[in-house]
Amino acid sequence: MGLTQLARNHVPAAAVLALAFAALSTVSVAGATGWLVLAALEVGAASTLATLLPLFALGTVLGVPLTVAAAVVAAVGTAARVSAAAAAKRRAASTRLGLAASRVERHPLARLLGIATLVEDLDSRSPERRADDRIERLKARYVDGAFSEWELEERTRIVLDEEGVPRERASTIDDELRAAERN
Known part of the structure; x- marks a missing residue:
């Protein structure tokens, strides 16, 4: 101490x-x-x-x-x-801002109008963390049957591109998905 x-x-x-x-x-x-x-x-x-x-x-x-x-x-x-x-x-304010940013990012018009980009500038999370959060939401929707595995992979690549995260991460995400499917 x-x-x-x-x-x-x-x-x-x-x-x-x-x-x-x-x-x-x-x-x-x-x-x-x-x-x-x-x-x-x-x-x-x-x-x-x-x-x-x-x-x-x-x-x-x-x-x-x-x-x-x-x-x-x-x-x-x-x-x-x-x-x-x-x-x-x-930290609490940053978390609330991150949650608000997550909600804005979910809306399809947010990307079109550029609002999501504006919110990202205010968001203190790292691009990797934002990508992880968005990919977790995509995984949940995939598990619920909202789209196919191919669509999940495509959307994951889009998220990684938008957040500027290297694509090597996609293979670890695929491994996590396969492990989740086995369980």
């Missing part, structure tokens, strides 16, 4: 630690500052605070760096969570 993942999983704990160390640092700096002010004014209470001065120094020396470290962990964890959420939304 990387440090970013660790920070992402422990954002609340890091935030609480940052607040606790910030409080320690604040009390320590305030105590040391109070001693300095009382010592400068030559007030008798300065000697009482002087006994606590080593604790104030220790609190400051430990508190400030630990506050910074915990705040950085909390910030990195928060940024990682926000980034992951944004990436998930982008």
Whole structure:
């Protein structure tokens, strides 16, 4: 597990630690500052605070760096969570766009009017993925008896040409079809 993942999983704990160390640092700096002010004014209470001065120094020396470290962990964890959420939304939007593109590609007039090409420009799927999706739909229609094996092969070649996918893939598709027919 990387440090970013660790920070992402422990954002609340890091935030609480940052607040606790910030409080320690604040009390320590305030105590040391109070001693300095009382010592400068030559007030008798300065000697009482002087006994606590080593604790104030220790609190400051430990508190400030630990506050910074915990705040950085909390910030990195928060940024990682926000980034992951944004990436998930982008993937979901891309999937929805891909589904819309698939629906448009199914319509025969879409290719004729050039709408399918326009949608493909917006589609983030690779040409291979688009071809796979279209060929899967063709296979389903072939299995349902919508057309013959020869028509399936022809339509598969057309899809591969339209998507710009090399034709060597057609042989793997044929192998998959034969395997499906045997099962």
